[in-house]
Amino acid sequence: MELNDYNLCVHQWADSLFRFARKCLGHEEDARDVVQGSFEVLWQKRKSIEPGKAKAFLFQVAYRQAIDVYRKKGRITYKDELVHTGSMEPGNPDLKRVLERALEQLEEQARALVLLKDYEGYSYEEIGRITGLSEAQVKVYLHRARKILKDYLVSVENII
Template identity: 50%
Template sequence: MTERQYNQCVNEYADNVYRFIVKNLRHEEDARDVVQTAFEKLWRNREQVENEKCKSYLFTVAYNQMIDHIRKNKRISLKEDFEDESRAVHQSSGKETKKVLMEALNRLNETQRSLVMLKDYEGYSYEEISKIMGLNETQVKVYLHRARLTLRNYLVSPDHVLMEGGVGV
């Protein structure tokens, strides 16, 4: 990969990588650090990375950095983040729906949440996700199916049924 190709990779994928990491970590500064480290590793290894595989390489490194960050710090408090987000979410009914969806996503483990975000939010193929997360395609499909079942069961429970104009009671 040339310097020019590296810069093109940064321009094309920086926002997607950052969005993916910040959605999982729910902490902007930590997400910026993880993404920066991923781009540093890509830069250091650019001679070994084929340009066609820069996206997969970048997401794989970023995902692994995120997992390492979570394991290392053990300081991410979903409850505190959720309470902060909860205050802002109560401002409108549209945001009420977002709150319920975030609660549902928070019920998933790290792997399931990452799979849902990569497939359903970012639109990656099963093959791309398998490379990013170090799983085979069958595992991706099975884990994603289980994650979606968990989400569905949570979202259709009487306390959380999503209805037009807001959330059911």
């Protein structure tokens, strides 16, 4: 990968990587750190990475860094943590916000799998390469997470 390829990756994948990291971590600054760290690793290892595999490499690094941050996050309480007010008001359900709330109910790995699947459209095999899981594991974990989301939606619908 050359300099131009790297800069092209920044333009193409920085936004999606940031969305993924932000949904995984639930914190914007942590997500920015993850994005910067991912691109820094890409730059350092650019000689051994082909341009076509740069996206998967970026998400792989971001996933690992997000897991690390998420584990540290358990010991940290952010003041500007997301506050959900009014989104679940009866009669005015906001599906997007409900889904975000449902996503927070997932474990970090399951959340990453859902995001990789829905946001980026990766196949089970590709998600397995990114997360280091087998294809079967990805399928099982992803279906489990999807059921949790569906149950959350059903429960909210029942409350409303």
